[in-house]
Amino acid sequence: MEFWLALIKVVTIVGLIVAGLVILVFGLETSTQTTPSIANLWRHGGFFPNGWSGFLYAVPVAAFTFAGVEVIGLVAAETAEPQRTLPRAINSIIWRMAIFYLGSMAVIMALYPWNQIDTTQSPFVMVFDSIGLGVAAGFINFVVITALASSCNTGLFATSRMLFALSHIQQAPRGLQVLSPRKVPARCLMVSTAILLVGVLLNYMIPERIFSLLITGILGLLIWVWVVIITSHMVYRRKVQRDGLPQVAYRLPWARLSSVLVLCFLGALTVLVIRDPETRPAFYVATLWFGLLLLLYPKRRQPAAVLEA
Structure with a gap:
């Protein structure tokens, strides 16, 4: 299931990059106020139009987006050939970041200068809207839901395995050592799910603060x-x-x-x-x-x- 959830995100980002490159290369007309151009990356005040302070204060939030990359070590422990799969997974992080993170950001900035981006709307929706895909908002919402499901799936996998390991070294209750018939740490999974549901409850209790608190x-x-x-x-x-x-x-x-x-x-x-x-x-x-x-x-x-x- 994780493969298909991740594939939806990958296809969406690749679609955005390809659509943006087609607009830039062939000079297609869009609904943007400014002509799409690579030069938009350094125009309108340059890379740091408001100085270094804004960039520096954005670094912690950017670092937050890389949470979970350490799960690679846990996943590798359950693969058939970790000596082969672990190096491939870690080495691929660099080019994946360059394509999916930096590439998508560069395309968005080339189409929409930073001072024309609507902070109340997804940049992905804006790009797809600019090429006439009016249903982009609904599709992006679907992608966001699948991304959340993928993140939850990864988190449950990691926390359940860590609880299971802690129980074996007597740093967690021994009852968590029980495995299901399919060799899954079921009790650890249930505990992790219960804690995860606390976040859902808080989302209903303090919806305006929960995201910043998390x-x-x-x-x-x-x-x-x-x-x-x-x-x-x-x-x-x-x-x-x-x-x-x-x-x-x-x-x-x-x-x-x-x-x-x-x-x-x-x-x-x-x-x-x-x-x-x-x-x-x-x-x-x-x-x-x-x-x-x-x-x-x-x-x-x-x-x-x-x-x-």
């Missing part, structure tokens, strides 16, 4: 998760070299430098989150949550240590 809350937790992943990788590399352990087949290029650069970027991202009043609660949420975890973790870890001894 963004700020998840952003703070996301930064911490990425810091933990990078730090764990650095510690792992140190132990491999120190203890003479066998090297893995797929290695990170320039691992020492790239890991430090990522940590510096995440540090700068944290500063931006703290400085912006709208995203500052994310820092407080993450600090409170992980502070609580640090207090509770030793108590949960002690029985496991006694058992291993």
Whole structure:
């Protein structure tokens, strides 16, 4: 099912890019106020018409859109040949970002200068409307629904597997170790679904605030998760070299430098989150949550240590 949900998104974005390129290459007439042109990318004030501050404050929100990319590691663990599929999946992220993210943004900006984009309307709808597809709004709404379903599907997969792994190391209730006849962690899946439904309830209770609350809350937790992943990788590399352990087949290029650069970027991202009043609660949420975890973790870890001894 995930394949078909993702395919709908891919086809839509590719359709937008192709339609935009056809308009630009052949000079087709559109309903836009400005003539479509590649030059629209640097006209109307340039790339930073309002200075660097607007760009910098948009970085945390842009980083939020990459939440979930770390799920690749969980998915690879359940594939038949992770040594082959994991490198392919990770290496493809770069060109996928270039095509689907940067490519679609460039096409939209070439057709619609930044100061002519209606913030109350989807840019995708605007592009399709400009070429005479009046039913674009309904179709984009359908695509958004499938994208949400795909995101929920991925989230449920990741959280259920993490709960299952935590239960095996006694960091979660042992009852979550039960598998269904199809070898699926059913109880973990039900717990994850129940927590997910809390978001649906909040959407009805505080619809005007739920989106901003989710963004700020998840952003703070996301930064911490990425810091933990990078730090764990650095510690792992140190132990491999120190203890003479066998090297893995797929290695990170320039691992020492790239890991430090990522940590510096995440540090700068944290500063931006703290400085912006709208995203500052994310820092407080993450600090409170992980502070609580640090207090509770030793108590949960002690029985496991006694058992291993």
